[in-house]
Amino acid sequence: EAQVTQxxxxxxxxxxxxxxxxxxxxxxxEYMSWYRQDPGLGLRQIYYSMNVxxxxxxxxxxxxxxxxxxxxxxxxxxxxxxxxxxxxxxxASIPVEGTEAFFGQGTRxxxx
Amino acid sequence: AxxxxxxxxxxxxxxxxxxxxxCNYSYSGSPELFWYVQYSRQRLQLLxxxxxxxxxxxxxxxxxxxxxxxxLKKPFAQEEDSAMYYCALSRAGAQKLVFGQGTRxxxxP
Numbered sequence: 001e002a003q004v005t006q007x008x009x010x011x012x013x014x015x016x017x018x019x020x021x022x023x024x025x026x027x028x029x030e031y032m033s034w035y036r037q038d039p040g041l042g043l044r045q046i047y048y049s050m051n052v053x054x055x056x057x058x059x060x061x062x063x064x065x066x067x068x069x070x071x072x073x074x075x076x077x078x079x080x081x082x083x084x085x086x087x088x089x090x091x092a093s094i095p096v097e098g099t100e101a102f103f104g105q106g107t108r109x110x111x112x
Numbered sequence: 113a114x115x116x117x118x119x120x121x122x123x124x125x126x127x128x129x130x131x132x133x134x135c136n137y138s139y140s141g142s143p144e145l146f147w148y149v150q151y152s153r154q155r156l157q158l159l160x161x162x163x164x165x166x167x168x169x170x171x172x173x174x175x176x177x178x179x180x181x182x183x184l185k186k187p188f189a190q191e192e193d194s195a196m197y198y199c200a201l202s203r204a205g206a207q208k209l210v211f212g213q214g215t216r217x218x219x220x221p
Contacts, residue, residue, distance in 0.1 A: 004155075035211075040121065042198060043156075043211040058208075090156060092209075100146075101209060103156040 006104035021076045023091030031094040032074035036087040081111040118212035133184040135199030144202040145182040
């Protein structure tokens with residue numbers, strides 16, 4: 001089944017403890033992207049990647065890192081999480097420019 | 113700057129009534145617009161896009177460049193339409209989607 005898989009689905013952590021949220025797609029898509037979803041703000045793009053080793057900042061990149069060493073994986077790294085990064089995170093993959101984005105199930109992160 | 117505005121955070125209508133979810137955008141170029149839907153406990157998924165000009169689940173949306181709007185409409189709402197709806201604009205391909213704040217639609221029986 002074609003899909004985007006994120007792990008973990010839920011995570012509670014403490015301020016400053018490094019964490020990684022994984023994202024994997026099995027559709028051989030070139031483009032991948034990370035969003036955070038906050039009430040009243042909709043989805044905001046954190047980082048995106050156009051191919052292996054090619055990444056760029058989205059609208060709210062501060063406090064996040066990404067890497068794209070393989071086409072199928074696009075992990076989101078929080079080196080030193082803070083409470084304002086408590087949010088619902090979505091990974092998406094896109095086959096070609098201008099077409100449909102396929103989303104993962106979401107990761108609910110709480111930083112205390 | 114590119115921006116998508118959905119003025120209604122919440123919208124509640126009765127089953128069988130018409131539904132219109134508003135979306136306005138600001139973009140200097142030629143936009144590509146989408147509606148995404150998120151049903152309870154499910155992932156975000158594409159509902160429709162203006163390029164295809166199709167009707168999905170009875171929903172349609174017309175791009176009005178003069179009014180810079182892309183409102184989503186359905187003539188007769190069904191209970192299963194209850195969900196969160198996001199309007200999105202593509203700035204340079206779908207890898208750079210800009211989303212509105214979302215509208216939570218509730219269909220009352």
